[in-house]
Amino acid sequence: MTNFPYMIPYANPIYFCYLIIALLPMIITLLVKGKRWSWYQALVTLFFLYMSFGGKDWKQGVALIVYVFWQTVLVWLYFHYRQKKNNSYIFYLSVFLAIAPLALVKIVPFVSGHASILGFLGISYLTFKSVQMIMEIRDGSIKEYSVFRYIQFLLFFPTISSGPIDRYRRFEKDVENPIELEKYVDLLQKGIHNFFLGFLYKFIIGYYFGQVMMPFVAKIAEKYGGFSWALVAYMYVYSLYLFFDFAGYSLFAVGTSYLMGYNTPINFNKPFLSWNIKEFWNRWHMTLSFWFRDYIYMRLMFTLIKKKVFKSRIVASNVGYFALFLIMGVWHGLTWYYLVYGLYHAGLICLTDAWLRFKKKHKEKIPSNKLTHALAIFLTFNAVCFSFLIFSGFLDTLFFK
Template identity: 30%
Template sequence: MSFTSSEFLIVVFLSMVFTFLIKPLKVRQLLLLSLSYFFYAAMDSLFVWLLLLITVVFYLLGKWIEENPEKPKKQIKLLGVGVILVIAILSIFKLQYLFSLNGGAWLLPVGVSFYSFQAISYLVDIYKNRIKAEKEMISFALYLSFYPQILSGPIERAQNLLSQLKKLQKPSPQLFIEGGRRIVFGYFCKLIIANKVFDIVSPIMDSYERQNTTTLLFSCFLYYMYIFFDFSGYTNIAIGVANTMGIRLSENFNKPFLAISLKDFWHRWHITLSTWFRDYLFIPLGGSKSKYKYVIVIFVFMVSGLWHGPTYNFILWGVYHGLLYVVEQLVKKYIPFTKYLDKAIVFRQIVTTSIISLGWICFYFPDYSTIINVYKHMIIIPLDFNFSTIYQLLSRHNILLFILLLFSIFIDTHRIKYFSYPYNKLHSKHNLINLMILDIQIISIFLLGDIGQREFVYFQF
């Protein structure tokens, strides 16, 4: 079952029926839990047992940690059991891909990188006395398996998601309509923008030896667009579906194209993963107060790369971002003239976007040698800037797609106004504009959408 399949829409419809027509809370929770496990089994029936195992083990560990407040050593041991279990599971399933055991990546359980991180944050928060251990097994099981976000996040903390799942309140009309807008925009981003941009980028990347510098640089930017609209498209669908059930999930993106520095970018990109690494790895290792803080930063970025996959391209991606993040901080600290760039917002946005775009090469090519060759082809070989190729690219692949791309960027940078505009102001100028935007998206999906052609990129992690 895919997010872009008719079966998924049936699951969404059933969850809304349960939300609005079933009154007893326990029955609603049980039905939603059953629906979540049905959805997961349809995606990956082979590893339902693993989700059940982690659910039961972490439910018990959470209770035992809370029951031993006067035995900190025992609490640490219990916490260690949970952390080691997750590390072992992720290592076993991800390393088998690296060593080509049993045929490869198909053995990676769907969503395990996401729901296992939720499980760890739950235990740590109990240990730190931030939350109480959940007493209801159904509520906790639903927290780890909640179907809109189990596959690729957002990675939720118990303080946010579990507390809402314990109540399962019906959505307000405003939240329900906001969810509908997000679902449509999510499908628009995936089916219209991401899939079609990838169709442009893929042939260029695959024949990088024959491309000039301008074309490769532009394709790097387009691949950045693909990653963003694919992942944010999924996230908008997940958040929107949850909204229709009265649940507010965490935002995972905050206009990353407007980032003016790498530090700013990581406050805007995959926010729930970035904050997870900050709170559960960077700070416990010493954080910004440590004299080894720059080493810790690079280490955390390397771990982030390994989280995506234990292959050289993802490790290189982590090192790339870690080193550049540290260099940026050192330049800002020790080179005085950089303060004069503070007001050069557009220039800083262009530089940041360019650095991020170049880094995505590590996501496209799986092997280290090819990645280095691509960088060499762009930088070391005498630069071949030919801007006519961009014009040819635009005309060859239909200018309409690039207009829709700019349209999507505009909506994303104004999404709060668009998604949250009061539904009851039907005849206001702004709401009429919103309805027109919604119509454009729906018509585009039905006329141009590549339905079922390509799965979401972050499902592989």
């Protein structure tokens, strides 16, 4: 199998040839019989996992197998424990153990300078799914647990490498309930549309910004050094590249899910048309931001308010934002620009909250029309682009190396 085409999902047009061939039997079965062949989906999953984690990446494949075994046993043990008892310490220990592999993958390179042997493409998104399971089992939202269903959810190949991050209960409904022909035809149409739009985003627009314009403006910015118009140009080019490349990938992942009859949630909804930073996070990498909101921010706020750590809900909210985005920054990596990126967004959200409170209090004096709305979009877009400049690490290259 030396000539087998190992490749990253959705990164190569050839990948789509294999994908369409593999999905055709699924599509025909769903159109004719309105149901899925679980055994065939399992075979397709194994094939694409082998394509992504085999060959020269076999170590990632081994790490993936070990990781899935670890999480499956962990969630199984916690589920059966939770049926009898509800000890908070066991819950926190389970969450810690679920996060531990990802934490090691992030910390080891920072400490040793070498990649962790536990790392593989998509470990973050699988960890979010595992932690979500443990939290919802504790809440009582998940009342039944199937090992096979959990592994199927964890290894759902269209979204394994970079999301979107689905929810177990939503995924389970898709698996258990036969899809109506009319609904599947609608999903099929949307899936095909996503593929065409994804090709436009990732392989045309994203390629132009990432491979043509970005090296060009980066070279000019490095030539002039310091702050310059070339640096501003790099900021906009990188931001647009980041969006079109990632949004294109997400369109492929969601589109593939649709063709398989799964209504996987979308990840982007015109984020650059947001009129404030809170709205931006409701539109950008939505499944990730909603995951952080539901499983970190809301639970932290509940604890802070319940234990009356702060007298003011506003202070508690601001502390929650900084904790949330600091965690998000650490998740991206243990470098100064990821941490600053997180703290920057936390500061923007706190300022936005303050502005919204002020605006509500003085709504008679503050104009609200199409012009002010356009100005808000313009300011938000530039604030976000500056955050992406920080995130890119280019400032580190330009000023500190």
